[in-house]
Amino acid sequence: MSIARSRSVTISDVAQTAGVSRAAVSKVIRNAYGVSPAMRIRVEAAIAELGYRPSVAARALRGSSYRLGLEIPWVGARFMTQIVEGAQLAVDGTPYQLVLAPADGPAYGTLESMADGLVDGIIAVAPLTDAAWLEELATRIPVVMIGRHDHPQRYDTVVGDDTAGAGAVMDHLFELGHRRIVHLTEPEAVTAPGSGTPHAVRLQVYRDRMTEAGLADLIEVVRRDDSRAGTLAGTRALLARDDRPTAIFAGHDDIAMDALAGVAAAGLTGRVAVTGYDDTDLARHPLIDLTSVDQQGVEMGARAATMLLERLQGRTEPRRHAAATTLRVRGSSGRPVG
Amino acid sequence: MSIARSRSVTISDVAQTAGVSRAAVSKVIRNAYGVSPAMRIRVEAAIAELGYRPSVAARALRGSSYRLGLEIPWVGARFMTQIVEGAQLAVDGTPYQLVLAPADGPAYGTLESMADGLVDGIIAVAPLTDAAWLEELATRIPVVMIGRHDHPQRYDTVVGDDTAGAGAVMDHLFELGHRRIVHLTEPEAVTAPGSGTPHAVRLQVYRDRMTEAGLADLIEVVRRDDSRAGTLAGTRALLARDDRPTAIFAGHDDIAMDALAGVAAAGLTGRVAVTGYDDTDLARHPLIDLTSVDQQGVEMGARAATMLLERLQGRTEPRRHAAATTLRVRGSSGRPVG
DNA sequence: GCATGTTTGTAGATCGGTCTCCATGTGTAA
DNA sequence: TTACACATGGAGACCGATCTACAAACATGC
Numbered sequence: 001m002s003i004a005r006s007r008s009v010t011i012s013d014v015a016q017t018a019g020v021s022r023a024a025v026s027k028v029i030r031n032a033y034g035v036s037p038a039m040r041i042r043v044e045a046a047i048a049e050l051g052y053r054p055s056v057a058a059r060a061l062r063g064s065s066y067r068l069g070l071e072i073p074w075v076g077a078r079f080m081t082q083i084v085e086g087a088q089l090a091v092d093g094t095p096y097q098l099v100l101a102p103a104d105g106p107a108y109g110t111l112e113s114m115a116d117g118l119v120d121g122i123i124a125v126a127p128l129t130d131a132a133w134l135e136e137l138a139t140r141i142p143v144v145m146i147g148r149h150d151h152p153q154r155y156d157t158v159v160g161d162d163t164a165g166a167g168a169v170m171d172h173l174f175e176l177g178h179r180r181i182v183h184l185t186e187p188e189a190v191t192a193p194g195s196g197t198p199h200a201v202r203l204q205v206y207r208d209r210m211t212e213a214g215l216a217d218l219i220e221v222v223r224r225d226d227s228r229a230g231t232l233a234g235t236r237a238l239l240a241r242d243d244r245p246t247a248i249f250a251g252h253d254d255i256a257m258d259a260l261a262g263v264a265a266a267g268l269t270g271r272v273a274v275t276g277y278d279d280t281d282l283a284r285h286p287l288i289d290l291t292s293v294d295q296q297g298v299e300m301g302a303r304a305a306t307m308l309l310e311r312l313q314g315r316t317e318p319r320r321h322a323a324a325t326t327l328r329v330r331g332s333s334g335r336p337v338g
Numbered sequence: 339m340s341i342a343r344s345r346s347v348t349i350s351d352v353a354q355t356a357g358v359s360r361a362a363v364s365k366v367i368r369n370a371y372g373v374s375p376a377m378r379i380r381v382e383a384a385i386a387e388l389g390y391r392p393s394v395a396a397r398a399l400r401g402s403s404y405r406l407g408l409e410i411p412w413v414g415a416r417f418m419t420q421i422v423e424g425a426q427l428a429v430d431g432t433p434y435q436l437v438l439a440p441a442d443g444p445a446y447g448t449l450e451s452m453a454d455g456l457v458d459g460i461i462a463v464a465p466l467t468d469a470a471w472l473e474e475l476a477t478r479i480p481v482v483m484i485g486r487h488d489h490p491q492r493y494d495t496v497v498g499d500d501t502a503g504a505g506a507v508m509d510h511l512f513e514l515g516h517r518r519i520v521h522l523t524e525p526e527a528v529t530a531p532g533s534g535t536p537h538a539v540r541l542q543v544y545r546d547r548m549t550e551a552g553l554a555d556l557i558e559v560v561r562r563d564d565s566r567a568g569t570l571a572g573t574r575a576l577l578a579r580d581d582r583p584t585a586i587f588a589g590h591d592d593i594a595m596d597a598l599a600g601v602a603a604a605g606l607t608g609r610v611a612v613t614g615y616d617d618t619d620l621a622r623h624p625l626i627d628l629t630s631v632d633q634q635g636v637e638m639g640a641r642a643a644t645m646l647l648e649r650l651q652g653r654t655e656p657r658r659h660a661a662a663t664t665l666r667v668r669g670s671s672g673r674p675v676g
Numbered sequence: 677g678c679a680t681g682t683t684t685g686t687a688g689a690t691c692g693g694t695c696t697c698c699a700t701g702t703g704t705a706a
Numbered sequence: 707t708t709a710c711a712c713a714t715g716g717a718g719a720c721c722g723a724t725c726t727a728c729a730a731a732c733a734t735g736c
Contacts, residue, residue, distance in 0.1 A: 008478055010722055021686045026724060034684055057403065057455035058722035060395035061691045067456065075422045075438070076619070081414040088440060097451050100413070100438035102426060113435050117395035117692090118405065118456070140346055257623060264624035281414070285595060286602035287625050348692055359716045364694060372714055396692035399721045455722090 009052045018046035029054060060117050068308060069119035071101050071110050071126060078253055078280035079297055080125070083146060086301025087123060094309060096120070108133070115141045121308045123301075127190065127197035142311035144304045149196035156307040156319045160295035162198045165325035166205035169249055169275050169293060172327055174213060176335050178247040178273060181210065182220045182238060184231075184259055185251035191223075199251050202277065206249060220245070224255055231255070235262025239272065246336035247273035253280040256290055260332070273333040289331035296323045347390045356384035367392060398455050406646060407457035409439050409448050409464060416591055416618035417635055418463070421484060424639025425461060432647060434458070446471070453479045459646045461639075465528065465535035480649035482642045487534035494645040494657045498633035500536045503663035504543035507587055507613050507631060510665055512551060514673050516585040516611060519548065520558045520576060522597055523589035529561075537589050540615065544587060558583070562593055573600025577610065584674035585611035591618040594628055598670070611671040627669035634661045 015022045020039060027035050028043040046052070056065050070087055072080045084100065091098050099119060103110035106128040114122050121142040131150050137143055138154035146158045173181055183206040185191055191199045203221065210219045222238060224231040238244060239262060248263075250256035256276030263272045276283055279294035303321045310319075353360045358377060365373050366381040384390070394403050408425055410418045422438065429436045437457060441448035444466040452460050459480040469488050475481055476492035484496045511519055521544040523529055529538045541559065548557045560572050576582060577600060586601075588594035594614030601610045614621055617632035641659045648657075 012722080022723080023686060023688095023725080024684090027685085030724080032725090036684060039685080053450060053454050055399070055455040055722055056451075057395050057398035058691090059724075061393070061399055061693085061722080062724040063691090065395065065456075075413060076419040084413045084440060097448075098440065099456070100440065102422060102436065102438065110435075112391060113394075116391050117393040118403075118437070261624050269625070282620075286599050287607070350692080360693080361695080361716060361718090362714090365715085368694080370695090374714060377715075393692055396721090397694075399692080399723085400694040401721090 008055075009050045011052070011054065013050055014043065014046045014052045017050060018042045064120045064312075065118065066095050066097060067099050067119040068096050068305065069099050069101055069114035069122045069124075071103050071107055071114065071122065071124040073103060073107070073125055075100075075102055076254075078282060079278040082278070082280070082297025083125065083301035083304070086298035086303070087305040088301075089298070090302040090305035090309070096309070098305075106130070111137060121312055123304045123308055127195070127199070142308055144308045144311070146300060146304050147198050149198070149201060151320070152318055154316075154318065156304075156311070156321075158300050158304045158307065158321045158323070160198060160300065160323045161325050162201035162295075163205055165277065165293040165295055165327075166202040166249075167209065168325065168327040169277070169291075170206065170209040172291070172329065172333065173247050173249065173273065173275065174209075176247075176273065176333065178336050179213075179215055180218055180243065180245045180336075181206075181215075181247045181249055182222055182245040183249050183251070184222045184224065184235070184255055186255075187223050187225060202251055224258060231258040232262050232265065235259055236266055239263065239266040239268055245272065247333070248275070250274060250276050252277040253283055253290065253292055256292070256332075257282065257288070260288065260290070270334065271337040273336070275333050279328050283328065283330065291330045291333040292328050294326045294328050296325075299323060346393075347388045349390070349392065351388055352381065352384045352390045355388060356380045402458045402650075403456065404433050404435060405437050405457040406434050406643065407437050407439055407452040407460045407462075409441050409445055409452065409460065409462040411441060411445070411463055413438075413440055414592075416620060417616040420616070420618070420635025421463065421639035421642070424636035424641070425643040426639075427636070428640040428643035428647070434647070436643075444468070449475060459650055461642045461646055465533070465537070480646055482646045482649070484638060484642050485536050487536070487539060489658070490656055492654075492656065494642075494649070494659075496638050496642045496645065496659045496661070498536060498638065498661045499663050500539035500633075501543055503615065503631040503633055503665075504540040504587075505547065506663065506665040507615070507629075508544065508547040510629070510667065510671065511585050511587065511611065511613065512547075514585075514611065514671065516674050517551075517553055518556055518581065518583045518674075519544075519553075519585045519587055520560055520583040521587050521589070522560045522562065522573070522593055524593070525561050525563060540589055562596060570596060570600050570603065573597055574604055577601065577604040577606055583610065585671070586613070588612060588614050590615040591621055591628065591630055594630070594670075595620065595626070598626065598628070608672065609675040611674070613671050617666050621666065621668065629668045629671035630666050632664045632666050634663075637661060 011022050011025050014025045024039060025043050028040055059065060088098055101110050101114055107126045111124060123144045125146045127147055135154050143155035145155055148157050149159055183203060185203055186199045190197055191203045207219055210216060222234050248259045250259050253276035256274055259274050263269055276290045276292040279292040282288050283290035283292040300323050307319055349360050349363050352363045362377060363381050366378055397403060426436055439448050439452055445464045449462060461482045463484045465485055473492050481493035483493055486495050487497055521541060523541055524537045528535055529541045531538060545557055548554060586597045588597050591614035594612055597612045601607055614628045614630040617630040620626050621628035621630040638661050645657055
């Protein structure tokens, strides 16, 4: 007994039931000009009676799909939770729906696929994507990028103040008396000098501060490779040395979690300071208690969505929002030991 | 200087460039029958030259959008990471794209909005959604539900073996010598008896096992309310009592994290056993080291996506996949203390 | 009463594909 | 050579909305 897929209710069905034209129904649902109260009532009754819902595909073909696409690198990244939450907040109450698309690396494929008519606008967290390519994309569809330090012409950016944030971390560690500080960050590709990614900036700040403090020869950058296991091994090797670091400045909280795991595995919990970035909910957990930089991820997500909505209203000049940062000092960063 | 939004390349442009009809181009991109090698080459050249990409909206209007929708309750839920990862794996290599939609509660709105033509099929994690409503939805679009113990006629289900999983937890705690075991779970709505949600089943198993063990009067169910703060307060109140529980069986790992936080805040870390469910990546972290039930979330996500793809191929009889569970014993669950 | 302006509702083109015929060309069997 | 099957490409309807132009109805001012 196979059930035939039931064709859904179209605008024509509503028009017929209400005894009006399709155009009239369209006007009612779009709240357009030229509808008498009497007709509105009849049409709305018909819509309710039939349970009509406009087809997104048909709408998108002519006008807009009322969908906003939010591309994120990996659902598991804790920071993304903040971004998504913020974006959702900003979109609530508007006629727009948020749609998420997970992507890998520079996300060209995912971004293209969203631009293929799925959504009216795009918010993306894609630090590696080529700026020129994005400019071109932005000629086809409104775009807001999160976490880029570039100054684009056709899209908006929302970015944290990584210079201040990373600076606050370094200040904090120096004040505690740390000198042998390691920076644990993302792979090369994500931190290439001049690439303008948040992690490139944080890395640069680390280097600069170390140098300014006369600790240039203690500069050490460890990269997390793709596997968590690799990061763990790297961290352990680092901690096994005689001149092991007294502090680890991790590029973000997820990396910091790996660092904490490495420190714990080496039996050094509490004896090596660890700091994170993003102030994710885990950082607040008493068993983690991670010093981290709050860059207002929720606010960033909300701003990005708001900017996108503005663009959909017609704005074309680029905007840029820089989120302020606050260092949240917690138990994971103590004075140097041993 | 406002840049006009550039109209994108359509199938007609390609047809003109290649000197063939629109229908011919359509055939080529769909890999349909009736295309000579010569024409294929010309058309493909034109496509490449113009950088043509078919409009999803237009395609969806007639045929399919090649998008699969995955509805998830909350991006922050750790278990969802596994589901999404699995689904992504299963979809990779097919012409389909995965699209995520966050939802709240029963998700009617979100599910409707996906069914409005955005996607060709739906995977959803929505334990609260009414079964009859889903049956109706499934007449309009293929549906696969994750985490439901019902036996639907028109949609597929992928569900963990909650009876075995929760049973394994209780066995484990009993073996360790625990008697005063509290079950920390979701709000009432999610655990209503007979609702068939995973959490309702886990709760029932808890009750049954306690009763079978002659511990009926020690049964105690604490619910996490919406706020994390509330859960924490509840846990602390629980732990402040003279007859405080020696073990907390949490409904899933995120709840277990709250429980661990509560235990830590009460200064009882290591003295109260805590178990979770889902075996999320956090459970493996040495600072958390949480005993948890592995129900193969990645596999569940992958199965769900595969089932949906099968339905898109034409299958209509309902299928059901029950994932096996394995208890991962870690440091968070020790023998009763004090 | 008539010209004019304002509402109100409709007809029909349009968006960019898919898909069902149908016409033509080519190869093969009788 | 004729008949027929089959391979190939195209014409045109269609999907379900939006939106412009326009017609009809109605109100207003002189």
